[in-house]
Amino acid sequence: MQVRRATKEDLHAVGKLALGLVQLHESFDPDRFMHLPNADKGYERFLAREIENPEACVLVLTQPEADGAQEKIAGYTYSTMEPRDYNALLDACAKLHDIFVTDDLRGKGGGELLLQRTLEELEKMGAPRVVLLASVKNDVAQRLFTRAGFRPTMMEMTRTSQK
Numbered sequence: 001m002q003v004r005r006a007t008k009e010d011l012h013a014v015g016k017l018a019l020g021l022v023q024l025h026e027s028f029d030p031d032r033f034m035h036l037p038n039a040d041k042g043y044e045r046f047l048a049r050e051i052e053n054p055e056a057c058v059l060v061l062t063q064p065e066a067d068g069a070q071e072k073i074a075g076y077t078y079s080t081m082e083p084r085d086y087n088a089l090l091d092a093c094a095k096l097h098d099i100f101v102t103d104d105l106r107g108k109g110g111g112e113l114l115l116q117r118t119l120e121e122l123e124k125m126g127a128p129r130v131v132l133l134a135s136v137k138n139d140v141a142q143r144l145f146t147r148a149g150f151r152p153t154m155m156e157m158t159r160t161s162q163k
């Protein structure tokens with residue numbers, strides 16, 4: 001498996017992975033996480049802009065197809081450089097918004113490779129720290145992030161209106 005910057009040609013496949021990420025979160029807590037029925041198409045359009053944004057980083061994890069002719073998009077990350085945010089008491093940082101690896105390739109080190117390459121890229125872009133949010137129900141992702149050196153810092157809480 002290899003990691004590289006995403007190109008426009010990758011984005012149809014990446015949009016489908018992003019839909020998987022959206023659906024996973026909706027399954028964790030449908031009141032907190034939005035229902036986005038056409039998230040794949042929306043992401044494809046959004047990321048087409050973000051791959052041109054010097055403050056954003058979209059990487060893909062690729063795997064050669066069995067016949068060796070083509071490569072398959074097996075995962076992606078999406079991150080951005082962010083300025084100081086006084087409301088969050090958070091100084092300039094990079095935010096890792098999305099990481100996703102296809103079901104059939106999980107548990108083979110692809111997620112770790114993708115995360116490491118993303119952190120290297122963000123460091124090159126000048127990020128003094130990287131901040132991410134992980135669902136409290138997402139043990140697998142939390143273990144991956146902990147192995148890469150992330151520590152828990154904030155706990156988001158949500159209360160649904162009682163009306």
Ligand SMILES: CC(C)(COP(=O)(O)OP(=O)(O)OC[C@H]1O[C@@H](n2cnc3c(N)ncnc32)[C@H](O)[C@@H]1OP(=O)(O)O)[C@@H](O)C(=O)NCCC(=O)NCCS
Nearest residue numbers: 099100101106107108109110111112133134135140141143
């Ligand atoms: C989180 C996610 C990206 C991890 O991707 P992955 O490719 O499975 O990650 P890795 O293979 O590097 O690590 C996963 C597990 O496989 C293990 N593993 C890695 N290589 C292995 C190998 N060669 N043999 C056996 N186990 C291996 C890791 O130790 C890890 O074990 P753990 O979960 O018990 O701690 C993936 O599960 C995913 O896309 N999930 C859905 C999206 C998601 O949750 N994103 C995070 C949102 S915050």
